[in-house]
Amino acid sequence: MEELPLHKAFMWLEPGPVVLVSTHDGTRANVMTVTWTMVRSFAAEFALTTGAWNHSFAALKAQRECVLAIPGADLIDTVLGVGTCSGRETDKFARFPLTPLPASQVGAPLIAECLANIECRVVEIVERLDLVLLEGVAAWVTPARADHRLLHAKGDGSFTADGEAFERREAMRPRLPPGV
Amino acid sequence: MEELPLHKAFMWLEPGPVVLVSTHDGTRANVMTVTWTMVRSFAAEFALTTGAWNHSFAALKAQRECVLAIPGADLIDTVLGVGTCSGRETDKFARFPLTPLPASQVGAPLIAECLANIECRVVEIVERLDLVLLEGVAAWVTPARADHRLLHAKGDGSFTADGEAFERREAMRPRLPPGV
Numbered sequence: 001m002e003e004l005p006l007h008k009a010f011m012w013l014e015p016g017p018v019v020l021v022s023t024h025d026g027t028r029a030n031v032m033t034v035t036w037t038m039v040r041s042f043a044a045e046f047a048l049t050t051g052a053w054n055h056s057f058a059a060l061k062a063q064r065e066c067v068l069a070i071p072g073a074d075l076i077d078t079v080l081g082v083g084t085c086s087g088r089e090t091d092k093f094a095r096f097p098l099t100p101l102p103a104s105q106v107g108a109p110l111i112a113e114c115l116a117n118i119e120c121r122v123v124e125i126v127e128r129l130d131l132v133l134l135e136g137v138a139a140w141v142t143p144a145r146a147d148h149r150l151l152h153a154k155g156d157g158s159f160t161a162d163g164e165a166f167e168r169r170e171a172m173r174p175r176l177p178p179g180v
Numbered sequence: 181m182e183e184l185p186l187h188k189a190f191m192w193l194e195p196g197p198v199v200l201v202s203t204h205d206g207t208r209a210n211v212m213t214v215t216w217t218m219v220r221s222f223a224a225e226f227a228l229t230t231g232a233w234n235h236s237f238a239a240l241k242a243q244r245e246c247v248l249a250i251p252g253a254d255l256i257d258t259v260l261g262v263g264t265c266s267g268r269e270t271d272k273f274a275r276f277p278l279t280p281l282p283a284s285q286v287g288a289p290l291i292a293e294c295l296a297n298i299e300c301r302v303v304e305i306v307e308r309l310d311l312v313l314l315e316g317v318a319a320w321v322t323p324a325r326a327d328h329r330l331l332h333a334k335g336d337g338s339f340t341a342d343g344e345a346f347e348r349r350e351a352m353r354p355r356l357p358p359g360v
Binding site: 010011016017039040048049073076077080081126130131133152155156157160164167170172173174180 | 221347352
């Protein structure tokens with residue numbers, strides 16, 4: 001993996017991809033699939049909607065750390081498997097072909113097979129709103145992956161991968177943050 | 181436009197598309213481009229990150245209504261134009277080829293050229309977190325549009341349109357909400 005400057009981490013959430021969230025509860029690592037995420041600022045601040053209905057929520061709350069790992073479209077069936085069972089009964093890193101690697105700043109693992117991994121601290125949990133606010137503290141990319149298309153969920157069991165690309169850097173320049 | 185049942189409205193935000201947000205301040209309609217949105221529940225509850233730096237924020241706060249309009253990839257240059265000027269100086273519905281249509285429940289307009297329009301009420305504004313919480317109250321789709329690919333922003337001036345589609349309804353069935 002190569003280090004990704006934190007001011008570019010938002011670019012991995014901005015397109016609205018399916019995300020794997022890894023946690024570690026002090027005993028075991030776990031991973032869940034989420035799509036309800038949002039960028040909150042260019043400074044690697046993110047939100048996700050989750051709550052006690054996800055087994056990972058207890059670890060998020062107790063350890064106040066996680067990794068946002070962005071899978072390529074080639075991982076679709078792993079992502080689905082992870083998303084349709086619970087860490088309550090399943091050791092997901094044992095069951096699915098995902099390799100946990102030590103992170104630099106948090107106890108939750110990086111996922112070797114993902115395109116990008118963002119190590120995050122939990123800044124705040126607003127339980128009333130099922131809202132977890134995160135701040136990236138380190139980030140990594142894995143350029144060697146074969147499939148660089150992000151995966152997008154439609155919510156009904158259908159998904160799309162990134163297709164045609166459009167370059168509009170000049171038109172966007174007035175609104176781009178520094179260094180992007 | 182055809183009416184879309186509200187329990188399916190989340191499917192238009194779940195994939196993380198670029199979104200147009202229309203507002204009406206009582207005098208004039210306005211529209212902004214946003215990518216920092218999130219689904220909050222299957223019951224057409226959404227969040228967006230915005231604040232006083234967007235001219236539309238004043239109308240959102242005063243009128244407590246908006247429309248989330250989802251453009252197809254064919255609208256990329258309109259979406260960019262809307263996103264790189266401000267309603268402070270510009271009558272965007274006059275300047276860009278977007279047709280405002282009366283909504284059924286809110287004062288903000290639907291946008292005729294979009295694939296879907298979700299009429300929303302503002303449920304809560306958490307100014308401390310730059311967070312606006314929305315609830316869909318009516319929704320519409322326009323099946324006749326030629327380009328049904330959603331548009332995803334990378335944050336650096338590049339965009340992708342939806343590409344390859346994957347059908348995984350059977351695998352997802354245990355986690356699908358009723359009626360989807």
